[in-house]
Amino acid sequence: MKQQLEEIIHQVYRKEKRNLFTFLTGAGISSDSGIPTYRGIDGIWVKGTQFHKPEEFGTLRYFRQHPEEVWQYALFRKKMFENAAPNESHFELAEIEGMLKDRFHLVTQNIDNLHRRAGSTRLYEIHGNNREIKCSNGCKGIIGLPEEVKGKNIDEDLTEREIELLTCPDCGHWMRPNILWFDEYYDEKTNKKFSALKVAKNSGVLFIAGTSGATNLPLAIAETALKYGAYIVDINTEDNHFTELIKNKKNKLIIRERSTEVFVVIKEIIKNLNKDLM
Numbered sequence: 626m627k628q629q630l631e632e633i634i635h636q637v638y639r640k641e642k643r644n645l646f647t648f649l650t651g652a653g654i655s656s657d658s659g660i661p662t663y664r665g666i667d668g669i670w671v672k673g674t675q676f677h678k679p680e681e682f683g684t685l686r687y688f689r690q691h692p693e694e695v696w697q698y699a700l701f702r703k704k705m706f707e708n709a710a711p712n713e714s715h716f717e718l719a720e721i722e723g724m725l726k727d728r729f730h731l732v733t734q735n736i737d738n739l740h741r742r743a744g745s746t747r748l749y750e751i752h753g754n755n756r757e758i759k760c761s762n763g764c765k766g767i768i769g770l771p772e773e774v775k776g777k778n779i780d781e782d783l784t785e786r787e788i789e790l791l792t793c794p795d796c797g798h799w800m801r802p803n804i805l806w807f808d809e810y811y812d813e814k815t816n817k818k819f820s821a822l823k824v825a826k827n828s829g830v831l832f833i834a835g836t837s838g839a840t841n842l843p844l845a846i847a848e849t850a851l852k853y854g855a856y857i858v859d860i861n862t863e864d865n866h867f868t869e870l871i872k873n874k875k876n877k878l879i880i881r882e883r884s885t886e887v888f889v890v891i892k893e894i895i896k897n898l899n900k901d902l903m
């Protein structure tokens with residue numbers, strides 16, 4: 626695995642164009658931090674709302690019918706995210722970014738803020754994030770979640786003051802978390818759709834870790850990278866939608882190991898780049 630990674634990284638590093646090192650991460654990266662995946666049997670949507678599947682509960686449609694319940698749940702998750710700490714995988718990526726600087730990009734499906742807390746900055750949060758809110762009725766503008774609105778336990782109700790803070794000052798409808806729900810489409814303003822695809826187009830290699838490619842933008846990112854000649858490195862514990870996409874392609878490397886260990890190897894290769902390539 627190390628030798629193949631080395632060949633790919635050296636080759637991309639020497640390229641003059643389309644030479645970005647892009648990482649695409651998903652829920653699997655945060656599971657070592659104790660954050661369950663959405664769709665898994667222990668998915669946090671399922672845990673919080675025993676009667677609903679995530680695809681039903683995590684929708685704008687459901688929010689319109691039950692805004693308080695969805696907010697209670699969002700604030701429960703906020704507390705869970707705040708109590709979690711970034712793990713080795715997050716820190717390794719932040720270190721790799723520190724070495725590659727502008728040639729590094731990180732596209733994440735996670736909304737838990739752990740990449741940022743570990744120090745990553747060249748970040749595209751394509752499923753939005755929990756720190757921001759916007760009007761559910763379509764008024765423009767995305768603002769920070771007010772400080773006064775704190776994380777909650779699963780059975781805690783919203784206070785009157787919180788309901789006031791979560792009301793759109795312009796039209797009086799509910800504000801909502803700035804995250805992508807299952808019945809919504811990716812766009813640039815909230816999801817960085819076009820920026821992420823542009824990064825994919827200019828990538829020399831796309832490392833995919835902790836995500837199975839169950840939604841369409843991550844898959845489109847991989848397809849775009851492939852189309853413009855990038856290598857795809859699939860770092861996951863089992864086969865997934867990305868594996869399906871690349872299995873008959875030449876520019877690929879499939880690694881069935883834990884992401885943390887693979888990131889350490891990648892970091893070492895990058896650390897020695899200048900020495901090895903002289």
Ligand SMILES: [Zn+2]
Nearest residue numbers: 760764793796
């Ligand atoms: Zn509004």
